[in-house]
Amino acid sequence: MIDYHALAPELLLAGTVLAVLTVDLLRVEKYWVAVVGLFGLFLSFIPVLTLGFCDTLTFCEDTGTRFLFGESYAVDSFSLVLKALFLGSAFVAVLLSVGYLESDRFWQGEFYFLMLSSVLGAVVMASSRDLVTIFVALELVTGPTFLMAGWRKGDPRSNEAMLKFFIIGVLSAALLLFGMSLVYGTTGELTFAGIRAEAAGIRGGDLEALFTVGVLFTLLGFAFKVSAVPFHFWTPDTYEGSPTPVTAYLSVVSKTAGFVGLLAICYLAFRDATFLWGPALWVLAAASMTVGNLAALRQTNIVRLLGYSSIAQGGFILVPFGAAVAAGVTDVQLEEAFFATVTYLLIYAFMNLGAFAVIIAGGNRLRSAEIGDWAGMFGYAPGLATMLAVFFFSLAGIPPLAGWFAKFVMFRAVLSVGGGWAAALAIIAAVNSVIAFVYYAKVVKSAFMDPAPEHVAVADLARMPTVPSLQFALVLTVAGVIVLGIFPGIIAEIGELTKTFASGF
Amino acid sequence: MTGWETLLTAAIKVAVAFALLLSLTIVLVWFERKIVADMQNRLGPTRAGPYGMLQTVADGVKLLFKESVTPRRVEFALYIAAPIAALVPALLIFLVIPIGRPFTLGDRVIDLAGTDLNVAVLYVLALSSLAVYAVVLAGWSSGSKYPLLGAVRASAQMISYEAAMGLALVPVILFTGTTSIRAIVDAQAGEFLSFLGIWNIVLVPSFLIFFIAGVAETNRAPFDLVEAESEIVGGYHTEYSGFRFALFFLAEYINIFNISALTTTLFLGGWHGPTFGAPEWLAWVFPIVWFFVKTVALVFVFVWIRASLPRMRYDQLMQFGWKRLIPLTLVWIILSTVAIGFRRFGAPWG
């Protein structure tokens, strides 16, 4: 029998997807579509909790990891944590979209439908433990986002964003699939556990070369998805051209989904091939941090700046992977690296969504994304400017905001491995943290210290309210960033859970 | 059977099928002209041969000897390929249709079908979906506007109705539990009221949808906008003449026969029918007769429809296909799945 409790989040979310489509057909205010979507997200969050706290609940019998469909679908603490992350981020992303979509002529119902479909893909992805499921789930994550990127139909930049994103996305999917086909061809297995078992026998044999090619292509495919340098060139244009809530969604949910795939593939399927993915991801991590940060320094458009910033943050998230470059890396160190990546992803979701919430709120007033126009925001919108400072400093990693803890575990993971290469990566990361601080601080300084430009009608802007949904999103994210920054124990606790995943195999 | 025997029987079957289809076309064209004439109170062909039966032969001979005009702006390779692309799938589809009971020759059992495939239903759908290439290629390579318009209409129409056609077969496959055409025919054997088999026609909506979509697939009236003379001359084959036109014409009639034969096979019990207690040496004749009787009856329906219904408007065609036929098919699939589930597994609560 199928364990319906284990599948409940997916089933509820799938139901929500269809419900959203149905509500859109009714002649009601499109606002209600979003409400249904939010409610559905909340509803599918409940089984995530019941599954997570299964051992303390009376009606819940099975505890521990649940495997479905022959080890190809697993519900364990790692997948539950990530599901919670995806559902939560999607909740905020929907909140960000409401005001934005109301502000201009957009197709609204379909937008929420696409966004929730994409979330469904991410939720499935967290549990995927075989190549077919993970690929199909990844396609469900990215497929709808291609369309959402082009949602400003009249805007050529949005069209460009959609097209670039689509073409690169298809290319990366092809690479990924090709790599997976080689991995399947050489190991004869689809499940990660099976691949890991088979891969041991491949070392040193005839199949090793082809297997290596397969692994590298698979990594390459995911590198596009997480926009790691040098596979990032679509990112700034897509982020800038897409509707801003879509950008927020892309930079958090879609990107995290890519990292989840990378985590599952690297730590489960290719666990014994650290010598393959370690160096490859070391290079990607170093390049992403450096290129992302250096390019961000020169940006004048705040969305583009966050685009490059998210490339750089992606580099930081990749750092613990790169730490596996050292020969003879132990299981404990790998677990630490795994923990660091998951922790970073959790915190990154809060602060990046928050940063985008501020940008959307500011953009609503200013109708401009030029950093120059944001100067003097403290004068007329002190609350918003403060939040801008909170999120940007958190992204920069300043205590007591959550970002510091993310950076801290990242450094701890890479330093615990030790050795020249890991140390070099740590140094690169440290230098980059400093560079990042420069451009984050520059924006904050401009918002607080500089006078508002003359064409900005300060008096009018001061009276403009922030949309309630956006306020809600801001409160959620600010609370998250501050609470997690001051009590990082919470997130450490959650991250700790996922270690069982890394050690479980 | 040894390899050579297999090869030989295959070659004979293909040759027979080819000859059969060609001669059938000749008969069918005459048949259609006579019926339509009758329905319109005319005489139809009367001169060539008894009852004008040789009229089609005469027409065919004329087309063969007529000059094949090649307009200046054609893409020659594709222009030539198009009629062939029309004919080949039509001929290939017929190969999986059993026209009679298998008969024994010495110790060998020979199927009265070109071949049988595990996935014959899929094969039929796949090949009928290729027919659209002939239309598109003809329209595009002619380098002229009416053919292009005809081709655009045709491809839209064929894609639309193909979906309904394929979906209509889903309940049949569920009902019989197989995708092999031979097995589907076998599943319809058996006696009901001592002479009727339990035919798949009990899936009435499937039967109707399949047949309607089949009419549309063959671009016949009332779905013949593809070659609506009053609007776009001859449609995609405007620029074809002589032998090349004859190939299109041939393909069209073979397709009509194929659709009728498929409907017979899938819904009307194929070659099954009463043999009236005939002795064994004669018994194999009846199935063939039954098969052709049923098929020709369906061809008659084709002609009947053509003679009675006016041509649809293009938007009506699309509306009918997408907004009526396909949703209806989907609802029917759900209903029949439930019913078949009950039949096979019993009530979930029982």
Next chain:
Amino acid sequence: MVAVTAGDWFSTPENYVFLAIALPLVFAGWRVVTSSNVVHAVLYLVGALGGSAALFLLLGAEFVAWAVVLVYIGAVVVLFLFGIMITRAPIGVEVELSHPLRVRISAALVSGALFVLIAIAALTAFGSESIPEAEVTRTADIGQSIFERFVIPFEVVSVVLLAALVGGIVIARRDPSPEEIAAGKETL
């Protein structure tokens, strides 16, 4: 799997069938990307897909083979042709599609290097093995595995398709004008 030597290769009839399929397939694939006429490129794509369907048949995968014909050749590529014809896209020779020589050379180098890499890897891996005699797969077995082992990917794909359908229509359709919205005829 049985190890084979070069001598065996020429004595196995399947290999000639394979060559007869594979060589046109490669040629068609090459022409897909080099044709300067869009319609020709699409038709070569048909050839390439037909070749891959034939290879599936050779491997005994009847269902996949006919599914490729039905879905790709019969529907997807037809829609390409259809799209080319109903949009105002140029349907003749398209010179602008050709990149400058510099780009073409580097593209050729990259793909050539990749080809050599994969070919060498594949040859070392499987070069000395022959494919075991293919058993024709039963459609029922495919259905069984789709609805049991692979039911999650199967359902996920259905959501992908639904999303693509809905999103594609939104992107492609004409937006109602503000007047139409104000008049209540259309909604967004």
